[in-house]
Amino acid sequence: MFEEFSKQLNLCKTCPSLCQSACPVFINDGNKTHSPQGLMQLVNNVRHKQLPFDEQIASEAYHCLECRACTQACEHHVDVPQILRQVRTEAIRQELAPQPINTFIERFHKHNNPFARDLAGKLRSLLPARYFNANASAIYFSSCTTIAKCPEVIRDTFALFNKLKIDFVNLYADPIHCCGYPLLCCGAEYEFVDLAEINFHSLKKFKTIITNCPACAHTLKHTYAKYAFNLEAQVITISDFLKPYLKPLRAALKKNIRTKTIFHDSCYATRYLDDPDTSRDIITQATGHAPTRFYDHGAQCACCGQGSAYPIVAREQADRITRKKLEEVYEKNIQTVITACPICLYKIRQQGKRLIVKDFVSYLNDCVGNAST
Ligand code: SF4
Ligand code: SF4
CATH class of the missing domain: 3.40.50 (Rossmann fold)
Incomplete structure (x- = not known):
């Protein structure tokens, strides 16, 4: 089982776990089993028949946000989230998935x-x-x-x-x-x-x-x-x-716009679509004001904690990751968070009740009046 990933899995066996400090799940719960290497170790144990593929192992495979921060940090670019997705697929096939996952699928x-x-x-x-x-x-x-x-x-x-x-x-x-x-x-x-x-x-x-x-x-x-x-x-x-509408956006810019903002990069835009900058750049070029960046931004951005199926099995932990991330917004004394991902938007808004949280298109719409093309 999981032999198709043997080359990548072997790399994790002897590595000093360079990806660990990038993993939001491990940073939050400190559980070595939930570090990328810890999870790969479990898969290796199953692969070598040192552990049975049971409900416990299946459940651990859901402790991942699919944020790809580990893949980004890994010098071999081991695709930990893809391997774990395959483990979860096997868990569903063998009816080993945790109950909240089964309930979610039934509801779907x-x-x-x-x-x-x-x-x-x-x-x-x-x-x-x-x-x-x-x-x-x-x-x-x-x-x-x-x-x-x-x-x-x-x-x-x-x-x-x-x-x-x-x-x-x-x-x-x-x-x-x-x-x-x-x-x-x-x-x-x-x-x-x-x-x-x-x-x-x-x-x-x-x-x-x-x-x-x-x-x-x-x-x-x-x-x-x-x-x-x-x-x-x-x-x-x-x-x-x-992108091609920058000129009319600029032409219709209102005078009284919110400029003290911070931009949250989504994992999917940055590390899956390989597009860390377009949304923020459009705001910057259209309004003349660049939203502040988080310390971890662009290709190194930190997940909001709500990716993949992790919030289904670890709701409290996922929300804690989101709230931890928002501490930086309060520290910087900023009230408006902008993002270009609806999942991040929904969850940041839910966990940051004192903040104004806007989709980047909503923000642009606030900033412009009627334009002529
Ligand atoms: S994913 Fe890369 S950095 Fe992380 S343990 Fe495996 S080989 Fe090492
Ligand atoms: S994809 Fe993200 S959450 Fe999953 S193991 Fe890698 S760093 Fe951790």
Whole structure:
């Protein structure tokens, strides 16, 4: 078992654990088993049949945020999160996953999203029917988290489009509004493939798919292709989409804008899409004010603590990582946090009740009046 990773796993056996100090889970709980090397050691033990693959080992594999900070720190670029995802897939196959994961997957089935809610209905209540043209060539794919937890981002995005006279983008109107990424994080690969196939058939007619969620962008663009669902569409993040609109953004800048802000980089934008700067750069260039950076930023950014399936099995610990991260915001005496990931947005807002937490498009929409293109 797990022999396909033998080369990488062997490297971890003799290494001085250079990645340990980058791992937010280990930094938070101090449990060596939850360090990247500790987790790889468990997988090695199973691989060499020194330990049985049981519920205990399966449960440990969920103690990872898939943040890729270890891969970034490792001089061999060992892909610890990918190996652990495979362990979780095996855990689901062998019915060894922890109960909260099974409950999450069952709940997902109810409405094809992790919130077990009618997201299509909620989306339709946000904007008038004219924004839902099924024949549009460019669509905006709102992530499940955005619709369920921060729907103002969708309204703000289309308000900004109106100001910039962008009239060719429509909202994705099909009933499923989740790319399936949460299922893969849990290890529910069969369920993911089932959902991805349905999405693929609905999405393949579009030429451009714009999404505000870096995890959706990566999943639709790269993960679907791995499962032979090759979308021919150009899948781009909202940041990349807005890049050509800097001039009209600058032209419509209001005078009274909030400038004391800090930008939280998401793991998915920086270490999966390899794009640490675009969103923050757009703000800087459009407003003339650069948001402050966290000490750990860009490719070295620290996860907010809410990645992958970790919050499902370790809610308290995940929230503690988020709150710890926010201490830096209070220390710097900043009140407004900006981010370009809906999962980070939702969780930072939940754990930072004294803060103003904004999606970067909402922030831009606040900053500009009506523009002429
Ligand atoms: S992931 Fe890299 S740095 Fe971490 S223990 Fe393995 S080989 Fe060492
Ligand atoms: S991906 Fe992140 S949370 Fe997971 S082991 Fe690596 S550093 Fe730790």
